[in-house]
Amino acid sequence: MRRVSLSQGLSVGLTCSLTLVLLLLAHTSTVFANGMAASGIDALHRAAGAQLDHLPTQEIDQFWQHLQQQYGGYLPDDSGPSLIKSLLDGGFQPKHLISGLTRYFLSSVVDHARLVGGILILTVVAAVLETMQAAFEQQTVSRVAYAVIFLVLLVLAIGSFTEAIATARHAIETMDHFMLATIPLSVALLAASGSLASAAFFQPMMLFTVHFITNLVFFIVFPLVFFSAILDVTSTLSETYRLTRLASLMRASGLTILGLALSGFLGVITIQGVGKGIVDGVGMRVVKFSVGTFVPVIGKAVSDAAETVLTASLLVRNAIGVAGLVIIAGITIFPALKILAMSFLYSGSAALMQPLGDSPMLSCLGTLAKSMLLLFACVMAVGVMFFLAVCILLAASNLAVVMA
Template identity: 40%
Template sequence: MKTALSLIFISLILIIPINVQASETLQQTEQTEQTEQAELPNASMLVEEQAEKLDVEEIRTYWDEVMTEYGGFLPESQKGSLLQFLSGEKELSFQEWMKAFLKFLFHELIANGKLLGTLILLTVFSMLLQLLQNAFNQSTVSKVAYALVYMVLIIIALNSFHVAIQYTNDAIESMSNFILALIPLLLALMASSGGLASAAFFHPVIIFLMNTSGLLIQNIVLPLLFLSALLNIVSTLTDQYKVTQLAGLLRNISIGLIASFLTIFLGVISVQGASAAVTDGITIRTAKFITGNFIPVLGRMFTDATDTVISASILLKNTVGVIGVAILLFIAAFPAIKVLSLAFIYKLAASILQPLGGGPVITCLDIISKSVIYIFAALAIVSLMFFLSLTVIIAAGNLTIMMR
């Protein structure tokens, strides 16, 4: 009995210090975790630090160009440096920019009023000469005068068409250069947030598709549209020789090329980009699970710190992406409005003058109006492709975070 009591007493003595030591160890562990959690960086602070260290010089150049050229149509709340909008000091307003676009549209219509007046005067003069031909039994002098006036009208119309093509080429070139300047920044932020596979996929694919789209539109589609318009105008010169079918074929080929490339572009970007994002999300989730469960204390601290850094990178990537989409919209919208205003001027001239009499002059004005609309459609489709490419990149980065 005494032996049993002594064994129990010795056991209690041995057990009590172990429990005390264990409780002290648990307390120290909790204090260590709290200290480490307190020392973890704040996401907002990381966003500010990364925004200050980002190399946005090329993007700032495009922003400054937009502000310099079109800033007069904007309110003061939408003017400022790029860093002010990146840091959140100022915010973009969709309503204010829509008002600016409307102001610019009315400005272009007023600026093209001289062109409208010239078209109306030349058309009225050509109709008077046509009446003189009928009155004096096809006088040779009136025929020559009518031909000269009609040739002047054609030259003005083709010059306007060339101006519309030049606006479109400049806009596409500016958008391509801007995308090539923005993509490395977005992909670097995507890679820092864990989207390594997405960044590796998007970098060569985006560069290839951007360059291909620019070359396709500038070197094939726009020349085909110009040739189609020229053939349609030539067909109005005589009733015996018509090439309208060839003009329609060239126009259909150009539109078909744009539609086919848009389909391929969207398919490659969306499907492959989503699969790469899912791969990144699963990889990050697996790495977090292994680190958090197989490395005690330090593993949890590491995963928490990684989450904070990834969240900050995602926030900054989304901000840069939204600003990039806005700049892309501004680069494309103002030239598109110029092209659209030209088409409206020719359509308005044809509509006003048609009651005075038909004939090849009205047909020529209508042809130029429709051809400029096709130029506007080509610019709009290219802008849509660039816009969707940025949107898919931003969405792919967010999908990676959702999957983790």
């Protein structure tokens, strides 16, 4: 019985010892695996940083610094001079962005309140003169005074509308310059990471589309919106000769042209971009399998090293793409909010003046508010189109890497 109990004790002791050893080995392997994963992530970040240091990102940084100088009080101030490095290191935190945009909108309202206040005073004086025309013995004098005030009001309103068009043109022109500065770098990174089909498609397609959309808006859409506003305003001068239907036709034509261009561009670039991404992914997977299988001795090591380089390149490309999205959003939103603030002021002035009666000046203010709202829609449409183009480019490149 003693021998049995002794043997049982030895077996229990050996079992406990083996269990303890296995637990220690499991813990050690877990710690080692975590350490290897952490070291792998650090090595990947170092490789991405080394690639980024050799890339010409000065133009993108200049656009970001220009945005910081122009709208510094309304942007996140913790990103530093280089937005790409901040995104790669995880230092960019877009907090308080909504409050910053709200403050910018209110400041734009305050900046243009003086001009709209002057227009409002002139509108009140003109409405009073129109109401009191019957009290004058010579109505010709009151009509001349009303016409002079109305012409001054038209000059101020058209000057404000011209400023809104200049703001919209500058915003779209800045977007055009930024896209032309970003596309070659992004396409070069696509080609360097093995996405040759995507690079061959996006390079000519994006450059052609950016030029085409910019010229389309500058030379067709904006003139149609401008002349439709002028025709609506001049139609208020006479009750007999009106051109409001022609103005509506021009406005609808401009919006239709812009909508068709936007739909066609996004449809083509989405279908073709995703297709090219799938082709690149299949090609990269075939190359990786071939190198790892048919190259003797060092094939697996070469395949793993190439995968590390491609992953680091993917990080850099995504950082540049996200930086492009942030800059495009900044270039688009701030001028669009300025135009929206001007439209809000004119709409508010027309609403405040409505109790004085339905006058031509009231129609003029409402027409200008509607035309400025169309300018806001044009700027936002072009900005959203460029924003989605960069998103599709990023999605195509990431799809190729994921499939590989």
